[in-house]
Amino acid sequence: MSDFRHSIARRVIVVAITATLLGACVTSRVENIREGNTGILEGEGIVIMAKSYHLGNETEAKFISCVGDSIGRGRTGLRVVPYTEFVDALFPWFEPRTAPAETKGLPTLMSRPGVAEMIKEKGVRYVVWLDGDTDKVAGGGSLSCAAGPGGGGCFGFAWWQNDANYEASVWDLDGLEDAGTVSADVSGTSFLPAIVVPIPLIARTQTKACNALADQLKLFIVSEEIA
Amino acid sequence: MLGMAGCAGSSVKLENPSIPEPLIAQLPLKVGARYPEVFDSFVHEEQVIGKEKWSIDLGRANRILFTQLFGSMFTEFSVIEGDADVRDLGLDALIEPSIDAFEFSVPSQSQTDDFAVWIRYRIKILDADGVQVANWPIAAYGKSQTTTFGGDAALQRAAVLAMRDAAALIILQMDKATGISKLGDAKNANVEPQPDMPPADPDQMNLLTTAAKESHDE
Numbered sequence: 499m500s501d502f503r504h505s506i507a508r509r510v511i512v513v514a515i516t517a518t519l520l521g522a523c524v525t526s527r528v529e530n531i532r533e534g535n536t537g538i539l540e541g542e543g544i545v546i547m548a549k550s551y552h553l554g555n556e557t558e559a560k561f562i563s564c565v566g567d568s569i570g571r572g573r574t575g576l577r578v579v580p581y582t583e584f585v586d587a588l589f590p591w592f593e594p595r596t597a598p599a600e601t602k603g604l605p606t607l608m609s610r611p612g613v614a615e616m617i618k619e620k621g622v623r624y625v626v627w628l629d630g631d632t633d634k635v636a637g638g639g640s641l642s643c644a645a646g647p648g649g650g651g652c653f654g655f656a657w658w659q660n661d662a663n664y665e666a667s668v669w670d671l672d673g674l675e676d677a678g679t680v681s682a683d684v685s686g687t688s689f690l691p692a693i694v695v696p697i698p699l700i701a702r703t704q705t706k707a708c709n710a711l712a713d714q715l716k717l718f719i720v721s722e723e724i725a
Numbered sequence: 726m727l728g729m730a731g732c733a734g735s736s737v738k739l740e741n742p743s744i745p746e747p748l749i750a751q752l753p754l755k756v757g758a759r760y761p762e763v764f765d766s767f768v769h770e771e772q773v774i775g776k777e778k779w780s781i782d783l784g785r786a787n788r789i790l791f792t793q794l795f796g797s798m799f800t801e802f803s804v805i806e807g808d809a810d811v812r813d814l815g816l817d818a819l820i821e822p823s824i825d826a827f828e829f830s831v832p833s834q835s836q837t838d839d840f841a842v843w844i845r846y847r848i849k850i851l852d853a854d855g856v857q858v859a860n861w862p863i864a865a866y867g868k869s870q871t872t873t874f875g876g877d878a879a880l881q882r883a884a885v886l887a888m889r890d891a892a893a894l895i896i897l898q899m900d901k902a903t904g905i906s907k908l909g910d911a912k913n914a915n916v917e918p919q920p921d922m923p924p925a926d927p928d929q930m931n932l933l934t935t936a937a938k939e940s941h942d943e
Contacts, residue, residue, distance in 0.1 A: 551868050559870055589745035590893035594886070595866075612748040 524686040524701045528714045532678040534670060537722035542623035543577035544569070544719065545584045546666075549629045550594040556631045561664070561708055565628065568712030576716060579622055587616050604674040617671055624719055625671060630664035632704045635685075641692055651694035659687045662707035666715055680718050682711040737877050738782040741789055742885045744892050747797050752900065754817045754909045755801040761823050764788040769827045776833050781842075781884060791822050794892045798899070811855035817909040821849040825862060829880065832871055840879040841868045842887040848895070852908050859903035865891035 538544075546566045548557040562581070570578040585592045591607055598607055608614045637658035644650055662684040668677040686701030764787040770780040796802045811819045826845040832838055843866055850859040867886025869879040900906045 552866070586745040587748075589747050590889075590896050591748065593889060593893040595890050596893050596897060610748065611750045616748060 524684060524703060524706050526682065526684040526706055526710050528680070528682045528710045530678060530680040530714055530718050532718070534673065534675050534677040535722065536624075536668070536670070536677050536719050538576065538623055538719055541577075541621055543579050543621050544624040544626055545579045545581055545620075545622050546626045546628060547581045547585070547592070547597075549627050550597055550599075552594050553599065555629050557628045557664070558631060558704075561632070561704060562628055564705065564708035565626075565666075565712045565715070568709055569716050574716065574720075576719065577621070579620055584620060584622065587620060588613060601669055601674065601676045604669070604671070608671075608674065623671060624677065625669040626715065627667040627669070628664060629667070630662075632660055632662040632707070635659050635661045639690075641690060641696070643692075643696075652692035652696045653694070654692050656690040657687060659685065660701065660703040661685050662703045664707055664711055666711060668715070668718065678718065680711060680714045682707045682714070684710065735777070735877050735880075736780045736782070737880045737884075739784060739786045739881055739884055741784075742786050742888060744790060744793055744889055747794075747892075747896055749798065749896055751800050752798060752906050752909075754799045754906065755815070756795060756799040756818050756820060756905075757803050757805040757811075757814055757816045758791060758795050758820045758822065759805045760788050760791065761821075763824060764791075764822075767824065767827070769829070771829060771831075773831060773834055777831075779829070779831055779880070781829065781880060783884065786884075786888065787822075787824065790888050790892065791820075794895060795820065798896065811851050811853065816853060818853070818905055819851040819855075820905075821851070823847045823849070829883065831876075831880070838870050839868050840871060840876070840883040841866065842880070842883040844887045844891060846891055848899070848903070850903050850905055850908075858908070859905070861899070861902050863891060863894050863898075865894060 546562055546569070548559075548562055549555040566578045566580075569576050590596050591610065591613060598604060608617075637656070639654065639656035641652055641654035641656045643652035662682070664683075665679060665681040667679050669675070670677045684703050684707040686703035686706065688701045689699045691697050691699075765785055767783040767787060768780060769783070770778065772778045792804060805814065805819065823846065824844065825847050827843070829840065829842045831840055835841065843864065845862060845864050848859070848861045848863065849857055850861075852858050865887045867883045867888070867890055869882035869886060871879040
């Protein structure tokens with residue numbers, strides 16, 4: 499009996515180590531395309547919003563919050579104006595139906611009564627439009643669990659792959675122009691082996707995409723590199 | 726106040742939503758609005774086939790929405806109760822909003838994480854003489870994800886977004902679609918009816934509607 503328990507324990511440890519090594523399977527690619535000068539002064543801030551669902555965009559609200567939190571964090575964090583505060587202050591000009599889809603619409607927007615003054619009051623220099631989402635693109639395996647009076651457990655192996663593709667368009671409200679685009683493409687595979695006890699090894703694909711995009715956005719906005 | 730009825734569905738109540746003060750130039754008009762009874766208590770239910778039943782109680786949300794909206798759009802605005810004759814009210818225009826249709830979808834129907842709400846309003850406008858000069862249908866839409874707010878809160882949020890969408894649409898297009906700003910000019914102009922002109926036939930007056938505009942554009 500003791501040998502049997504040792505055997506089970508050894509198998510669990512082997513599976514756990516193997517899955518741990520495989521569980522770090524996250525690949526990421528971050529790019530930026532600069533179209534204009536950036537740079538941000540003391541007191542200036544940014545607002546991060548999702549492109550309108552009227553245009554078919556499906557960016558998750560928690561991803562937007564994650565990017566905002568990440569950009570605002572730390573000593574080098576930027577001032578991020580909450581998007582609900584910005585949208586309410588500029589009602590109805592940034593509603594899903596009415597928000598400008600291109601920078602060509604910015605001069606008209608800024609000429610509307612009160613808009614330029616409110617944007618100045620909020621101290622918003624850049625609007626960052628997020629587009630994209632995280633999808634499960636592959637998966638397999640099977641897992642079954644059972645429980646009885648003597649105990650229970652799970653056996654099997656499942657895996658799935660998530661792809662997180664996001665693009666951030668940066669609009670400069672000073673020059674009323676498109677400053678450029680930052681994109682993050684992250685792919686991660688998660689595993690769920692189970693020998694009696696399931697051992698979830700989750701690739702945090704969306705979180706990785708959030709942090710990668712936020713870091714690159716911060717660099718992009720702060721840098722005064724000439725396009 | 727949100728209610729949860731377990732696996733049998735859910736009942737959501739919209740508590741007095743408000744729209745932000747819009748950044749617009751007010752139209753210099755004296756306008757009244759008369760609301761239908763359904764604006765005081767509106768409940769919509771949907772039974773997902775084979776699954777749960779959902780209901781949403783808008784309560785007085787529509788009345789509150791349009792009162793806030795028109796109060797922001799016009800320099801003088803009042804709510805008209807009862808069946809008072811427009812000609813006795815001294816208004817430039819009387820607006821009569823109503824709901825033509827209300828629908829929503831839940832994740833189990835759409836196979837997504839989203840709650841979506843569609844509202845179709847109808848805006849009728851009468852001039853100072855009580856003649857209908859516009860009959861404008863508008864379609865509004867709102868969507869919210871369940872993973873962020875949970876089921877009940879997401880449906881509530883989608884309804885609020887749909888109402889904000891309607892407000893934004895009305896602010897942007899009402900004057901263009903209905904010509905309401907001209908009613909103030911028409912009322913103030915002292916136009917004496919000519920003896921040889923036949924009286925205006927209300928049935929023949931040009932009803933400004935989005936549908937009419939669309940057919941003209943085609």
